[in-house]
Amino acid sequence: MPLTPAPFISLNDITVHYLGQTLFQNLSLNIYKGEQWALVGQSGSGKTSLLKTIAGRYNVVNGSIAHHYYKEYLQTHQQKEGVFTSRHLIAEVGQKHNFRNLSTNLSNFYFQQRYNTTQAADAPLVASYLSAVADAASTEGYWDYERVISTFQLEPLLQIELIKLSNGETKRLLMATALLKNPLLLLLDNPLTGLDIQTRTDFDNLIAAIAASGITIIMTSSPTEVPAAITHVAILEKGTITATNPRSDYRPDRISTIPVFTPEAGELEALLSLHKMHTFQSIVRMEDVSVSYGKKQVLQNINWQVLPGERWALLGQNGAGKSTLLSLINGDNPQAYSKKLFLFDKKRGSGESIWDIKSKIGFVSPELYQYFPSHNTCLQVVESGCYDTLGLFRKSKADNADLALRWMRLLGIEKEANIPLKNVSASSQRLSLLARALIKNPPLLILDEPCQGLDQHQQQRFIHLLDTLCRSSDTTLVYVTHYPEEIPDSVNLVLHLKDGKVTNNSILA
Template sequence: MQLLFSIKNATVKMLGNTIFTDLNFNIGKGQHWAIVGESGSGKSALLQTIAGNLNATGGIISYPFFDEYLIEHPEQRGYITHHKLIALVEPRHHFRNLSNTTEFYYQQRYNSSDSEDALTVEQYLDTIKPLTGSNSYWTREKIISVLKLENLMHKQLIKLSNGEGKRLRMAAALMKNPVLLLLDSPLTGLDVDTRNHFNEIISEIAASGITIIMATSPYEMPDVITNVAVLKNGSISSQMKKSEFNAERSAIVKNTTIANNEIQALLNLRSIEPYQQIVSMKQVAIKYGENVVLNNVNWEVKQGERWALLGHNGAGKSTLLSLINGDNPQAYANHIILFDRKRGSGESIWDIKKKTGFVSPELHQYFPTDNSCLQVIESGYYDTLGLFRPSNPKQADNALRWMKALEIDQYARVLLKNIPASAQRLCLLARALIKNPPLLIFDEPCQGMDEHQISHFKKLVDTICSLSNVTLIYVTHYQHEIPDSVTKVLKLEKGEVVGY
């Protein structure tokens, strides 16, 4: 087997913590790897190690593909490093604004004037320069066609849906025509049709000569995958051919138990006020320039109802939620009643937010990560993106109790940025739950979670719904992630309601 990448007996550290000890992993020509394992097992860290972004010591790391490349392109010797031939697509984007000095903020995507500070998709692709002399199979035109970006070219980056942003990051990686393409949870947040299309895209990428290594769910492996590495507790516990891998056998089986008495006690800390109408929308329409995002939406949500909000990527789900959560100023130009009060009748955004517990992929993307997990959850009392005041001992204690309910209390004193992505998401879910609001909005809450975490979270949601009169709006692209307590469905397609 001709090696493309090899790491032998290496120790890998991040922020002073040892991630891998005695790490050994080889990638051969013609192989395409899936990396699987429970949350926190080190999947993302292994991709970052291969990309050269983490400090590896005490072993030997070699990139034979780079030596081969220099033989084929001797004119580039001394001008490039092996890093230029590796592309990593991460779950979070790193888009910058036009001034290239400050990060975007969460509500910016819904404010027309502020969103103008973002590049369009076309402008962003213009900034990516393919490597001179590299395989040019993936031309700009081909990438735009294969990844279906034609209708997004004039859209600002900040306004892209979760799935659209993922497609753009894949496009940026392919424009570099890399030798190794590293994908971290690439299918997360994609609708069913896009996931099926992704399988075809991955096959074409592999056929073009690019080697693929992807961290993924054991139940979601593209056809082109040839080998599987199973991670457990920061080490590669087994490696095998895909044909020998059994997802069910590799699953981590844990008992999922919910302490009903403790959840009831937490819910009793703050009672839910009664309302006639949690949400009432009549002929709601949202436009940005000539682009119609929502059209003639009628929807009524009564207290205690539990809804699933479904639709393809870009169907308008996030925009619809932004009207309910107080983040979209176009709510004032529409007939919208929230918590028995018409928008524009004198209520503030904070009046709405204090009644709503909210989490979404976009909120996760823009949430500051330099608070401890306990501080992040306590900030839910104040609806701020982080805790900007002294901690209240009683509230911190309640935050810890919710962390225990979600099985993440071991991270209480750890900075949010230093824990696994799935645990970060669970922290934001605890932040949404802590004030026991009348309305919970969970937008793709299970992204990045392993099977046990998903099962535990669903049972927790069902328990909360059985013990309280909370109203729930739940968004997902995976049918098996919908809690049993959800009994109503609103489906969007191209900004219009197509089914209840």
Template sequence: MSDTIISIQQATILFKAQQAFQNLNFHWEKGQNWAIIGDSGWELTAFIETLRGNTVLSDGHIDRPFSKSYVERKTAAGEVNSFRDLIAYVSQKYVFKNRSHIQNFYFQQRFNSSESEETASVREYLLEVIPKVEGPWNLENVAKLLRLEALLDKSLLKLSNGETRRLAIALGLMQQPKIYLLDQPMTGLDVKSREEFGEILKAISNAGVQVLLTTSGNEIPEGITHIAKVSKTGIANTWSRSEFQLENIEPLQSPSWDWQLLDSLLPKDRNKLDVEVIKLKDVTIKYGEKVILDRLNWKVKAGERWLLKGNNGAGKSTLLSLLIGENPQAYSQDFWLFGRKRGTGESIWDVKRPTGFVAPELSRYFPANQTCRKVILSGLFDTMGLFKKVSPEQEELANRWIKLFNLEPLQQTVIQRLSLEHQRWTLLARALIKQPKLLILDEASQGMDQIQRRLFKETVQQVCERSGITLIYVSHYAEDVPEVVDKVMELCR
């Protein structure tokens, strides 16, 4: 028994007031690194939260022998303690705060260099961690392992999605964990970073840290020794790494939406291809001495569907900030949107009105009182939240989008409390409710499980087939790109 880290026996688990698992049995032994797979992203998160002690155990037993000696020692010394002191966790909903420890950024701050002073640097943020135990990890070796050395003096607001993910993993290591739990840690990483993740995992394991992560069956990193598939009835199957074959997993059946309802919500001028939607001529963007975009040229005609590619940090987020009107450097560039040069008297709302935009981090920037319904309606006004009275016609329009994406039971739930998949559908409805001419999807299905990602891909395909919308699609996963996308712009660092 001394080699057992965590043992779950005959457990019935409740997560967020719903039954997640019945008859859950799981035994984690020293030397094992686990990948947990499953058909539901909600169930994967529920499993990790069970290991963390953040679910309700209504029946059965959970034992955590890994913490026994630590808890006994601290208790004997009269010190407050918990098994959680020895666990680090990387959630998909990681949030970074400003110097006042308040997460009150607004979206545009990411692209205003003068406002990045409100946020700690990567170095400062990592050094703020005060671990409960001693361990091998320090700023130098964590930064080297996660390729953060060149980013140490960079503001958190300036990090790309993938860089932010690497920082979240580094932050967990600075806690000196004995157990490291990661919920979908490779989400948002480019192909190169995903390939490197196995080496990162092995380095963490070699330092004596036991790792368990959730992932998809086709993305098991090196360093994993065992795989388990979870379902509502518990652990459906387990494999050693050498036994596991992707073919052993039953193919998933994707759900579908009411495509006729979608058709009725899309603009009817689906074949109207008139102007150049985007034209960039020798566009250069830099912060201080660091050049992000170097003399970039790009033309996008109405009705075209583009994949925007590039490694983490290649400048994709900066380019998109120009297109959605959030980057103040646009005014000094030879840059046209919908046939009009930026800086010729147009307002920010003129820029935003024809464009729908979805990115996973958007959900962080809505005020705390913004419900699913309010967020969707805010798309009509291009604001980060609903702050004005809407007409009965606008309310009915929101009703139809809510019905399309099966959000009726959740429409009064604030966006931060929605599951990641429901956040994504809410943001997509917000982008589409105003019938935009240009739709920009930046890793928009990030955090969804495999079934939901397939449905998201099919939804975008249907939107494009049923309208003349122009699409810019950003994804590090080739399997997530809709078939309608037939042009590629790749940024290189």
């Protein structure tokens, strides 16, 4: 008769409150040694909240969480000095980093800092950051400094400031940092977001290696990207676990979905007609543009022209130079002044201000999401797009607030209008930033991984809206993604970067 596996962690009829809301009520989940779990479900179903509850960040008002691994650890390890709780045996990788500046020891980075050489130097180097984490680790084990560098291919990044890492490079560093702590429980919140195709392909092997090292994994995931090394899947819906399955019995097509959204054509036309589109001969023109930081060449001899009404896909692996290229266009990179760069028919640095440029661009990116102030309500965040500011720092105008609410309604997030950005789900935060980019119907939309963190329904809703917008206007689009299947039908041109060089500039097949 097979032995029953030992329990690892048990959630026993827990009720969880946060900011006056009930997140879970009478929720139970038992995880045993040797199991690796994925939490799946639609956006807002409670996946991230459940991770935070397990980590001890939310208040369990009824029921209990039994950390069996913690009790076992205390029986086999000498009692450490000071307070040592179950949280010391847990590592988390969330949607945002918490890096700190050297001068202030605060997480007060700002969006453009990575492109400003003198200000970027206030961020620690990757090597020193990893060393500090390794020195402070409360446990020792398999994952040491050399192993994480090798596993996550961090050697080329060691002498680079944290702030200069791409979104995908940052995710790899956060994973490495978590493993340096040699936790018994690793909590991963959508770890595949922001990773290029090759890194996502390698992720199955990584999960298997982590599990083999004795670490238990609980991760959130999209229904279609559950790694093969995961042994069990829990399906959440509106704060309730509706099913738990062994990985072999899991079927992503059984998760309830919402019909594809069709935007109200009349309302979209009305919104687009509120802002008259300017006429330009050229939107972007680059001639032999190169960008370096010290000895590191980020972009090399880029020649690219974007004409009005064109829709481009900007593709490339993590660290290929995509974000730097976009920073030149969006007015965030001071190196633009010395380059042969023309924006909206004017050479950069010929007298136009950054605000002149930003007034013509709607922009969203993972970095903007990382650094956007979160104290404003979602409605204020969207309205701030009318003024090109990161948040609303002036008195709201009634007509702009009404306009913001209409765009939120098109994206299905009007219910979050009066809730602070920091208190809504990650998907609602991202959709608020998308609405902020769309609100002024700009001549140029730069959408850098806009579907990160959105569930399948929300992605379909946004892509459909974007295609409808492109059919109904002359908006120029630059679209960045690591998921080719996500590229809107309206996109028919591609610029592909590799190691800072253009490898393909053509019509999208």
